[in-house]
Amino acid sequence: MFIVFEGIDGTGKSTQVKMLTEALQERGLAVQSSYEPTNGQYGKLLRESMTRPEGRYPLAEELDLFYKDRQEHVETLINPALEREEVIILDRYYYSMMAYQGARGVDVDEIRAKNEEFATTPDLIFVLTVPIEVSLERIGVRDGEGNAFEKRENLEKCADIFASLEDDNLFFIDATRSPAEIHEEIRRLTLGYML
Ligand code: ADP
Numbered sequence: 001m002f003i004v005f006e007g008i009d010g011t012g013k014s015t016q017v018k019m020l021t022e023a024l025q026e027r028g029l030a031v032q033s034s035y036e037p038t039n040g041q042y043g044k045l046l047r048e049s050m051t052r053p054e055g056r057y058p059l060a061e062e063l064d065l066f067y068k069d070r071q072e073h074v075e076t077l078i079n080p081a082l083e084r085e086e087v088i089i090l091d092r093y094y095y096s097m098m099a100y101q102g103a104r105g106v107d108v109d110e111i112r113a114k115n116e117e118f119a120t121t122p123d124l125i126f127v128l129t130v131p132i133e134v135s136l137e138r139i140g141v142r143d144g145e146g147n148a149f150e151k152r153e154n155l156e157k158c159a160d161i162f163a164s165l166e167d168d169n170l171f172f173i174d175a176t177r178s179p180a181e182i183h184e185e186i187r188r189l190t191l192g193y194m195l
Pocket residue numbers: 007008009010011012013014015016138139175176177178179182
């Protein structure tokens with residue numbers, strides 16, 4: 001089973017990935033979690049670009065690196081885990097590309113189509129949603145002081161794209177609640193899907 005968490009920065013994705021991973025492990029399931037951008041050769045370059053003085057890569061290069069990072073992730077970690085019938089839980093996947101590179105002007109439907117050529121489709125997608133103010137507060141930045149991906153205007157565009165997503169098994173989750181309340185809803189939806 002393949003589960004993906006999405007949403008803008010500071011919505012609580014990594015908190016929920018951890019909670020769901022532990023809850024499923026406690027039920028005796030083999031669960032692995034991971035994230036994009038990864039710590040692989042391409043993901044490292046992308047992470048560095050978030051804080052380096054030159055700023056983000058030009059759009060074409062940034063897209064290319066995210067595609068290569070995802071391809072490597074699918075081939076070396078995601079698909080092998082699914083073949084072993086494990087549960088794999090991701091903090092970000094290609095919906096983030098639709099939102100963040102879409103916000104830079106790339107056609108969102110084209111991004112989806114190109115990803116679906118090689119990236120395994122998840123069984124469940126949880127899009128965590130909070131108002132931008134809450135997101136900025138949680139990432140501990142004041143307006144305009146986040147890293148290169150976390151500028152308010154950019155996050156607003158990304159949030160709009162996330163809100164427009166439609167997919168089978170895609171759920172919007174109100175992430176303004178406490179971590180425990182959010183987890184309870186996600187756990188219920190996940191176990192419901194597994195039955
Ligand atoms: P993301 O992975 O989406 O960037 P994190 O899980 O890292 O988000 O959470 C960002 C910050 O907000 C962390 O300091 C975390 O402890 C806090 N946080 C996470 N979930 C909640 C929540 N439901 N309510 C309040 N604060 C939260």
